[in-house]
Amino acid sequence: PRLSPRDDPRAAAKRSLPPAYTRPEALANAEGVVRELQRLADERARLGQTVLQLRGQKEAEAARAKKLEQHFQKGQEKYLESIRTLADTIQAKEGQIANLTRKHEQSKAAQRQYERRIEGIEAEKVKQQKEDEARVRMLVQEVQGLREHQDSLRIRMRQQQEEATSIKQESLQKINQLLRQIADMEAENQKSAAEVQRKEEELLRMRQCLDQAKANGQQHTKELQSKLEQELAEQVALHRHNRALDSRMEVSKRRLVAEGRLQQEL
Incomplete structure (x- = not known):
């Protein structure tokens, strides 16, 4: 018998598909x-x-059994056996x-x-799509x-570069x-050293004069002795001044080394 459109398994399979599977790409995935539904539908029709x-x-x-029972009364046992066979x-x-x-029900x-x-x-698929959209939003x-x-x-970084440039300029200054301070100190130190040398030479000359004056009289000796002590005091003061200059130069050199390291880091 020909199946109605409502009982057609192909139409039923198509109607059972969700809307998303009627699209070409979804039909390709399913x-x-x-095909399995089509096979089951064909099997149902064949069954x-x-x-x-x-x-x-x-x-x-x-x-046929009824006809045999009506027309062949005489060979009843034989026909009964045939009837039993037919019944079996x-x-x-x-x-x-x-x-x-039962297979038909299993197929359904x-x-x-x-x-x-x-x-x-x-x-x-809908759940995965929602999860993908949420993951995209998060990304x-x-x-x-x-x-x-x-x-x-x-x-x-730009602020740090500007700060580094400013620090570099300040460091260069x-x-x-x-x-300049070290150069001034070195010049002053050289000048002080020349003054010390001059004082030492004058002191030596005064000692020579003192030795010579011992023979010329006691009064002149005291004057020379006083002048010699004054020169010695000035010489001690010059030595202290030179040591102070050396200390200041050492401090300036250490600061110069520190500024040079900072300049290299910048």
Whole structure:
């Protein structure tokens, strides 16, 4: 018999698909499931035809048995054996019909199971799409945060470069100032050393005069002795001044070395 559009398994399989699987790309993904549904539908149709044929055979055999029972009264035992054989055949056919009916029900259950699987696949697809969208939003926020952090780092780097340039200029000014101070101190130290040498030479000359004056008289000796002590005091003061200059030069040199290291780091 020809199936109505409502009972057509192909139409039923198509109607059972969710809307998302009617699109070409979704149908391609569910191709295996649709083929299985088609196979089950074909098997159901074939089983239905087989059931109809068996029922027709059953009716034919029953009619034949009834006819044999009516027309052949004499060979009753023989015919009864034939009837029993036919009854067994009918019973076997009925068992086959029951088995086919059970397979038909199993096929319908499998079809419903595949339909539920299709619905589950569609629900899982929607869930995965939502998770992907949430993950994309989170990644966009992370990228935006990284860009803001990168801009902040660029601003800080530019500020640090400006500070380093300012510190470098100040360090250069300090180095030049220290170099001038050291040059002035060295000049003053050389001048003081020349003065010390002059005083020493004058002191030596005064000692010679003192030795010579010992023979010329006591009064002149006291004057020379007083002048010699004054010169000695001035010489001691010059030595102290030279030591102070050396100490200041040492401090300036250490500061110059520190500024040079800072300049190299910058």
